[in-house]
Amino acid sequence: MMKQPNSNNIFERTFSTKKAEEKSLSRYKQLMLIGIFFGVLLYPFLFAGVIPLAIVFSIDKKDKQDHVYDFDYESFLQRRSSLFLLSALLLTVLNLFLFASVIPRGYLSCYLLFPLNLLHTTLRFGFSTICALIIGGLGTGSWLIYYASFVEKRKVISKEERQQKILNSKEYKARLKNKYEESQKYTEEYQQKYALAIVIKDVALRNKRLEELSKVLLLGTDEYGLPYILEFKELNQHAILPATTGSGKTTLIQVLIEHAAKFSMPVILIDGKGALDTLEAVREIAEAYDRPFRAFVDHGDMRYNPVKNGNDVAVRDKLIGLAETESVYYSTAAKSLLMVTIQLIDEFKKTHEIERSLPFIQKYFLPRNVLKLFADRILEKNPKLFEVKVESKPEKKSENKKKQEENHDEFEQMMEDFVDSLEVEIVTLYPDTIHLLDFYYLLKQNMVYMNEKEQDIFNRLFVRYEHKKDPFYLYVTSENLQNNINMLLDSELGELFQTMGANNELDIKEVVNHNEILYISLDGLLYSEYITVLAQMIVGDINFFCSEVYKKEKDQQEIKNVLVIFDEPSSYLNDDFISLVNKGRGAGIHAIFGPQTMADIDKINIHLKNQLVGNVNTFFIGKTNAPNEIEFWGNVMGTYSDIDVTDVITQEAGFSDASKLSWEGDKGTKRQVDRFKINPNRLRDLRQGEFVVYRTALNVREIPRIVYIRKPKVKE
Known part of the structure; x- marks a missing residue:
């Protein structure tokens, strides 16, 4: 069988709940009564205490306004809660001492303020009254400030809600509406x-x-x-x-x-x-x-000369975008050519009208132009660099001449043939037309006329790659770099890099x-x-x-x-x-x-x-x-x-649910x-x-x- 609820238990629970509510309400009423009692008892000092309370509220408002964006910031009223309590206690002790021992009539005469001024007493409003009113007002105000601080610290409000309140304020909306004027305010x-x-x-x-x-x-x-x-x-x-x-x-x-x-x-x-x-x-x-x-x-x-400053590595890094290809193999060769070409220009600009610039890099990416530079240096010490002795072939003798020569003695014939075989002629070569590979080997044979730095650059550009298909390996494998520089300088932008003589x-x-x-x-x-x-x-x-x-x-x-x-x-x-x-x-x-x-x-x-x-x-x-x-x-x-x-x-009791009020x-x-x-x-x-x-x-x-x-x- 289903157990029936005990009516006594229900009554007890209901009664205890109501009793608890009454107890809670009575405690609230007690606090209210105590507050009202002290308010009435100290009403002159309460009025005076409103002044320091207003001042503190004003300071707190200004402090909040200065840090309105920082929702973790504790305002003046919150930070000084302990100070306000200490001030209230000290001022309370001071007021009790003054009332009991120094100016009791001054404190009592404060009540001559309306409505007790209607009573006929021997008390008179004087200097002691003003002193008592000021000191008493400070004491009461301190308690009011402490209470406000106590309440402020214990408010349960989220930062988002606090911010949303600001965003919905009339002041904020007015600033947003007039943002262009606001932006110029300061x-x-x-x-x-x-x-x-x-x-x-x-x-x-x-x-x-x-x-x-x-x-x-x-x-x-x-x-x-x-x-x-x-x-x-x-x-x-x-x-x-x-x-x-x-x-x-x-x-x-x-x-x-x-x-x-x-x-x-x-x-x-x-x-x-x-x-x-x-x-x-x-x-x-x-x-x-x-x-x-x-x-x-x-x-x-x-005009702009991107390779004017920096060493060869720095210049390589600047132009690395022009040297990059999908192949790491070819990109590395192009970077090497860039570096050594800068070294070449730096070495030869001492004696030639050249400068470190993109147009001259373009020029000396052609191996014939590079070989010409080395040839110029060799010519200073070996002016006959391009003069080459070539053996001349003796003329074939005609039949008539051979018959005539048959009458010569054998010795004379032998001497004549020997002299003919030693005949040579001087041939002058031209650097613009000589075969490129011949040009290289001609300079290599005369490397002794180069200084140590020139020999080093010549080796880096050519000699060390002889084991490849030909010594012009760097130039052959750097076509992408050369083409990119050619396209850049041949475009409408090319004029921007012509820096020779630019002001x-x-x-x-x-x-x-x-x-x-x-x-x-x-x-x-x-x-x-x-x-x-x-x-x-x-x-x-x-x-x-x-x-x-x-x-x-x-x-x-x-x-x-x-x-x-x-x-x-x-x-x-x-x-x-x-x-x-x-x-x-x-x-x-x-x-x-x-x-x-x-x-x-x-x-x-x-x-x-x-x-x-x-x-x-x-x-x-x-x-x-x-x-x-x-x-x-x-x-x-x-x-x-x-x-x-x-x-x-x-839902508040006594209201209809139809309106769905919350x-x-x-x-x-x-x-x-x-x-x-x-x-x-x-x-x-x-x-x-x-x-x-x-x-x-x-x-x-x-x-x-x-x-x-x-x-x-x-x-x-």
Whole structure:
């Protein structure tokens, strides 16, 4: 049989539950009664205590506003909870002592404030009353402040909820609506500091002030209405600026260039899309701050000699893109030819009108031209190099002559035949027409007239390959390199590399030494085959400059900050490019990579994106439309630890269920969760001029913030 529930047990449980609720409610009522009692008892001091409470609330609000972006930050009210309790206890003891021993009438006269002022007493409102009111108000206010601090510390609210409250606020929405005006809010003050610094007459003081200002860069206004300041030294650990068309990336690049221009820092901008508006914008910035500006473009008059600086290995590395083939065997031969050709030019430019340049490398990739150089040196010591003695064949004698000679004696005939056999003639050879292999062996026979260095180069180019099919093995197996250089110099770009006698020549070392702003651009659409090689040449020159810096003692030089911006790098990135750039960190290189999308880099090499991201420590993430990139950047910036708070939803008694109203009950749950530092939906909602800035270069934990990028000031 089914056991019937015990009605007594049900009654007891119901009664105990109600009793517990009554007990709980009575405790709450007791606290309320105690609070009301002390409020009424100390009401004059309570009114006075509101003043310090308001002051502390004001300080706390300002403190929260200054760190509104940092949800781990404890505000003034939370941090000073123990201090407020100690102050409250000390002031309470002080007030009791003063009331009991010093100015009891002063404390009692405080009650003459309305409504007890209607009573007729002997108490009078005087100086002691004011003292008692102030000290008593401070004591009561301390307890109020401590209570507010106690409540603030024990609030259970998630960081996400706190942030969402800010994002939904009227102030935030107003800033977003007027973001272009907001972005300029601190610009005038920022520029004013620079304007005041440059007019200081004391040179030492002016330089010191400018150096201080150069260390910080105002990017604009963040989403919370605060100025967003970046320490310029962070860019020495490199930055990435991924943003699609129409995101405002060019404006951000101009802000970076403006900062460098203000403080005479050299700038090198490599633009992979060749946009004329970028060229003009950079030129305007340079003119606004009176900085020398130079442009290397496909339609300009500046010339470039990529092999001017560096040893043979450095030059080989610069031109490695032209030497590479699918075969490692042939690529190695091409690299060897490059190195030895540079050695050849370096040796013979002392006596010949030649220079280290691509046109002369092209010329001396032809073995006949190389042999001519060696021939010129041999001719200095052996002028008869091309004069060769050749035995002449005696004429065949006619029958009549033979009959006449029969009358000669035998001895005379023998002597005549001997003399005829020794007849020789001098033949002059011409270096332009002599058979190439004969030319080589002629020079090899005269190697004794070469100096030791010349013999060494001759051996490296020819002699050591005699065991191959012919001694011109290096030239035969390097046709790909020769063809690439021929195509480059024969194209419309070829004129840019004709540096012999040029007045305007690109030299990275000069750009840095003279604090110039250099704009380098080739149209990646028109010159896609060459832009990678050109960019690699430029990076090679940057590394040569860095190597020169490393060679000098640090106490003998001042290491300059050099801003290098690689805009649209997907046009010229390769596996070795990033490692090449990283070598420049110790020499002051501040590198910025600005691709449109990371998918463009994936097309080059699937691992290159991770390599690039792994080598930067500052991120300026702009508008992107690709869902996978939004997720990618969310993962790059990582997560933070938060709490997930749930509330018990109850239906208030006495209301109809038809309206489906929800009411939060007194109970809930709390659990630890991980959330993205920047919600992917916020990345998806980025628009023009808005960038998520995430920094890891400094030894602080900066959370990502959306920044409204200001416009650079290019005109006075």
